[in-house]
Amino acid sequence: MDTILEIKNLSFGYNDKLILDNINFEIKSGDYIGIVGPNGSGKSTLLKIVLGLLKPTKGSIKLFGQPMDSFKDWGKIGYVAQKAASFNTSFPATVEEVVAANLYPQLGLFKRIKKYHMEKVYEALELVGMKEYSKRLIGNLSGGQQQRVFIARTLVSSPQIIFLDEPTVGIDIQSQDNFYELLKNLNENMHITIVMISHDIGVITEKANRVACMGEKKLIVHDMNSNVPISKILSEVYGEKMNLLDHHH
Numbered sequence: 001m002d003t004i005l006e007i008k009n010l011s012f013g014y015n016d017k018l019i020l021d022n023i024n025f026e027i028k029s030g031d032y033i034g035i036v037g038p039n040g041s042g043k044s045t046l047l048k049i050v051l052g053l054l055k056p057t058k059g060s061i062k063l064f065g066q067p068m069d070s071f072k073d074w075g076k077i078g079y080v081a082q083k084a085a086s087f088n089t090s091f092p093a094t095v096e097e098v099v100a101a102n103l104y105p106q107l108g109l110f111k112r113i114k115k116y117h118m119e120k121v122y123e124a125l126e127l128v129g130m131k132e133y134s135k136r137l138i139g140n141l142s143g144g145q146q147q148r149v150f151i152a153r154t155l156v157s158s159p160q161i162i163f164l165d166e167p168t169v170g171i172d173i174q175s176q177d178n179f180y181e182l183l184k185n186l187n188e189n190m191h192i193t194i195v196m197i198s199h200d201i202g203v204i205t206e207k208a209n210r211v212a213c214m215g216e217k218k219l220i221v222h223d224m225n226s227n228v229p230i231s232k233i234l235s236e237v238y239g240e241k242m243n244l245l246d247h248h249h
């Protein structure tokens with residue numbers, strides 16, 4: 001299997017506060033990775049570093065075998081940010097415009113969107129169940145509907161790997177099920193590598209083939225096919241809080 005992402009001896013801090021301490025992690029083509037961990041443990045930060053939005057203090061990152069500094073193929077990488085959907089109601093763009101905008105990096109700034117590209121836009125909207133909203137203004141949709149449009153926006157550029165930061169926050173249970181079905185389809189049938197941060201440990205342990213647990217500035221990676229129960233690692237990361245979680249379910 002091809003290695004898509006290779007993180008070696010990665011450390012990072014905001015100002016002087018260390019958030020990630022000597023992290024090593026590899027993502028292979030076809031992986032479905034779940035990233036879990038308490039609030040403030042550094043999950044979003046790790047994603048932002050991998051996406052080149054933050055510079056690591058120490059260590060090296062390779063994307064598709066290339067050192068990050070010389071990596072140019074960003075179209076291969078999709079990203080749905082935490083709380084991506086929080087649009088001002090007066091934002092003057094339609095759903096299809098928001099999705100099509102993510103095609104411009106491929107098209108070049110002055111090339112016109114052709115019929116073929118609009119078909120890709122509608123295909124992506126269809127996948128997330130938002131095709132009939134194409135002409136609506138993005139600002140007039142509900143938060144969950146906006147979130148789905150953002151996922152379509154990521155899909156339209158045909159990425160090979162998609163990073164999602166808590167994508168189902170604010171989405172109702174039925175739509176969450178559809179969404180996880182969609183991710184499964186992307187992963188199994190379209191061979192897109194999935195990396196998802198989520199607090200829904202039940203879903204993550206069910207869907208992902210590997211789970212990365214963030215805690216105490218360290219990352220513990222668990223293979224769901226191994227014989228070790230994941231609860232061991234989760235209680236290491238969450239401590240007492242994990243017992244509280246158990247009570248709730």
Ligand SMILES: Nc1ncnc2c1ncn2[C@@H]1O[C@H](COP(=O)(O)OP(=O)(O)OP(=O)(O)O)[C@@H](O)[C@H]1O
Pocket residue numbers: 014019037038039040041042043044045046082
């Ligand atoms: N821009 C910033 N400047 C300074 N500190 C920051 C910044 N962004 C995040 N932090 C701090 O870094 C730590 C890690 O934040 P991060 O957003 O990566 O956590 P997280 O694991 O994604 O949490 P959550 O589950 O709440 O989304 C937190 O203590 C946070 O307060």
Ligand SMILES: [Mg+2]
Pocket residue numbers: 043044045082165
């Ligand atoms: Mg976060």
